[in-house]
Amino acid sequence: MRASQNWSNPIAHLIRHQPDTARYYFCPATLHATALRFQSGFNGLVTYAVKANASEEVLTNLVAAGVRTFDVASPVEMRAVRAVCPDAVLHYNNPVRSPDEVALAAAIGVASCSVDCPTELDKLSVLPKHTEITVRLALPVPGAAYDFGEKFGVGPERAIALLREVAKRGFTPAITFHPGTQCADPAAWGSYIACAAEVARTADVRIARLNVGGGFAAHRNGPAPDLEAIFDHISTQTKLHFGPTPPALVCEPGRAMVADAFALATRVKALREGGSVFLNDGIYGGLSEARDIGCGDRIRVISAADGTTRNAQPIARVIYGPTCDSLDRLPDPVALPGDIAAGDYVLFDGLGAYSQSIATRFNGYGPEEPVTVDCLS
Ligand SMILES: Cc1ncc(COP(=O)(O)O)c(C=O)c1O
Structure with a gap:
């Protein structure tokens, strides 16, 4: 509605x-058009990073535009999404959680969680075994307004070990990354995708999905960013580096979806x-x-x-x-x-x-x- x-x-x-x-001033028609642009241009599942704007009118309009999966960072965001869409799929991609938050996430029923260190993976042992666990990769990649890898994520060596551990514990293994916010350079995604393929190959783990994050630049200065060029690069690089059976792609734009x-x-x-x-x-x-x-x-x-x-x-x-x-x-x-x-x-x-x-x-x-x-x- x-x-x-x-x-x-x-x-x-x-x-x-x-x-x-x-x-x-809020223009629902613009939000609908942007959601459609992502859904028709991105070659995979489009989710929304609630942190960018968690207001009820944004969530309600995105649900009306067909978005059913949401990247949530906290139990409050989980409840905000479920309040407007009771069957929404939740990806809990804040890699640092308290045990109480994990218990709440388990009770609410999250489908996917990201991790970037073994102690955080230990905390997730209360989740059902079918839960997708995405290992968050961090690389020194330029192109964004500031570096997201400083706070979250793990380098390739440790990502390999963590991915193996995720698979060993019976979770559904996946990889995620975030190139940094307000990123207009398709090459930033390309570097991450090449590395993610190498991590999965070396770990000898077949990943179900590759979550290419948010980071998509919004129009702030000069000409509007070319989102379609980024979508195309993500698609071609995934095929190039993962070969004939690439993982399903997921993206979780916040800024570019709602700005x-x-x-x-x-x-x-x-x-x-x-x-x-x-x-x-x-x-x-x-x-x-x-x-x-x-x-x-x-x-x-x-x-x-x-x-x-x-x-x-x-x-x-x-x-x-x-x-x-x-x-x-x-x-x-x-x-x-x-x-x-x-x-x-x-x-x-x-x-x-x-x-x-x-x-x-x-x-x-x-x-x-x-x-x-x-x-x-
Ligand atoms: C895990 C995760 N996904 C997606 C986003 C959204 O990023 P952006 O607003 O740059 O698209 C963020 C932002 O902090 C994030 O931490």
Whole structure:
């Protein structure tokens, strides 16, 4: 079931209501189109990484779009998925779990779990033997916004031993990796797939599935990433390295699945001499990822008076958030139109992933619940 669509676009709502708090705009049609793009382009099972945006409207719309399998990191995420889809298949791919969390996962019934060390595999002994256990591989592969291999995953030598152990214990063996988030380079997947094939061959274990992770880049700067080029590379590299009977493929996009379905509208509280801008949201709210991966260039400044887009020659401006903390400032100056004025709305497009999930209510700020729109432009 799709959420009801009350507004044609964010600007219509902003001009009518003149909101003075930051808020998201959600376009279900965009989410459906992205889900379809993954399902028709990726040569395997498309799952969704709930951590990117666990809101009920996202999960409900993905289920309506045909997504039935979800990558969950915690019991809370498991329950959120099952609340909207009681028969959803759960892949529990947070490789570090407490014994209590494993017991809950067993009770809820997860189909697959990732591991990256023998002690974590020991904890999974309470799961039924048919459970798929995916060994998480980590390689020093460039291409992403930051390195996921620093925290999780195991190098090829230890992956071989772990995969053998998974098979010996009677679980269904598989391999997984994550090339790092916001990755637009197909070669990153290629390197991992070649290594995964070598690990399985050396371990002499036939893997049922290869989970190629999330990591697919969302549109943040310049031209939109070519997801189809990544899908094609994954498919050809899997056939090339695994031979005539390749494992079934699984992917678990978070960012690229949901980013484009939301925009964040902030408002200019004040313009200061020297050109700096105070917004009503910042790094403690919906712009938290700006610290780590920048805020991209998909930014529109809208006049609150008539909804027109400001278009004077851009000026690089320091952007501060609304809280009383002086760290509440975007790390780099952002190019904003020279005619920006106090009271204008600054719309950040493509902010559906890791924005709502991470936003805090520090100092009483933080974005409001999403307004549903027919289209975001
Ligand atoms: C195991 C796993 N799968 C998938 C994802 C989603 O990654 P992305 O949002 O980059 O697609 C993450 C992100 O942290 C993850 O840890």
